[in-house]
């Protein structure tokens with residue numbers, strides 16, 4: 015489903031991705047952890063070409079993401095993305111946020127889009143907030159709506175970039191519950207998170223990144239039983255403590 | 257004021273006012289449309305469009321409006337451009353075009369500022385959903401910049417209403433010209449130009465009030 019082969023990326027002089035090799039199969043859930051600045055966000059942002067790569071090969075859903083002929087908007091329909099800062103559209107209600115892409119990209123009628131939006135808002139547990147603007151919602155509610163919005167295009171892959179880092183403890187759980195359900199349904203997911211509990215229960219593999227490289231890539235159980243790499247063990251120790 | 261009402265030329269005031277209103281409304285719409293397009297050029301990912309946008313703004317902001325009006329009025333016919341065969345209509349259209357082009361440069365800067373003030377995360381979220389660049393502009397970036405641009409745009413449009421008086425120099429019989437004609441026939445200088453000033457206030461003050469109301473409504477809507 016997602017295949018990185020020797021992928022490199024620079025921001026000017028900064029070598030952010032230094033030869034990434036990573037495969038994510040259909041229905042697989044892969045968690046990426048690693049210190050801040052190690053390139054985790056950049057890595058998942060290459061999957062829907064929010065960040066272009068400099069060299070190597072990246073195939074998503076059977077298409078070379080960085081080929082010149084690729085219709086990037088087409089590609090992005092199949093890849094949902096959830097951000098740390100939610101990024102809900104403040105001028106639209108919750109339902110309108112979810113309806114925007116189905117209506118304007120897929121050309122669904124207002125009625126059909128509304129029905130689908132209500133289904134998704136029910137799925138994330140807040141159908142009663144359909145007609146409320148984001149500013150009047152809690153962070154947890156906003157992030158759940160952002161997940162519903164990303165799901166509205168029926169993506170085959172979901173990318174999560176630290177979806178709970180901006181949330182208070184009591185809201186983290188409601189967001190993780192939604193993500194856990196998605197994982198159970200067989201969604202292919204690439205998740206940057208430091209929520210060890212989520213990784214342990216919901217992921218198939220854990221990838222540890224440091225300084226633009228993948229240092230360790232292990233099945234979840236093995237990773238938590240004892241990471242092979244010293245750096246990964248140290249980092250895990252820090253994350254679990256606090 | 258008393259005696260002035262006895263003069264038959266008084267109809268010039270309402271007809272001049274009407275011309276001023278027409279000039280204002282049409283150039284307001286014209287400058288809004290042109291200015292928005294120039295703003296989109298200025299933030300475009302395509303460099304040549306950006307150069308065109310920047311060139312436009314620099315050219316029209318850094319030359320006097322009066323010079324632009326004279327250029328259109330005297331220069332256009334020499335360049336083979338005829339706005340109309342009917343002289344009064346020619347003057348009127350030259351003024352409309354000049355006022356629109358000039359104020360569009362200011363509108364462009366305000367709209368550009370509003371567009372750039374939209375959070376980058378909004379643009380990313382829209383693009384990640386598969387919206388094209390233009391779709392993102394239409395449904396996310398432009399509507400979100402709206403709130404921020406209303407007050408500065410209102411200031412530009414109030415200036416525009418006042419600047420329509422320059423059209424008098426290229427033979428448009430608008431409000432100021434009406435005042436001049438009445439003054440020259442009645443010699444009631446104070447009354448004539450005082451009335452002109454009051455009539456401009458009747459246009460500009462409600463605009464200010466309208467904008468305050470709109471600003472408040474927009475704040476509540478969020």
Ligand SMILES: Nc1ncnc2c1ncn2[C@@H]1O[C@H](COP(=O)(O)OP(=O)(O)O)[C@@H](O)[C@H]1O
Nearest residue numbers: 025028030048049050051052053054055056057
């Ligand atoms: N658009 C950008 N331009 C320049 N440098 C960037 C950009 N985005 C990220 N970086 C830099 O790239 C490095 C990796 O960033 P990021 O992928 O966000 O790391 P992480 O998500 O692991 O914290 C950091 O040093 C960051 O400052």
Ligand SMILES: [Mg+2]
Nearest residue numbers: 054055056176
């Ligand atoms: Mg990050």
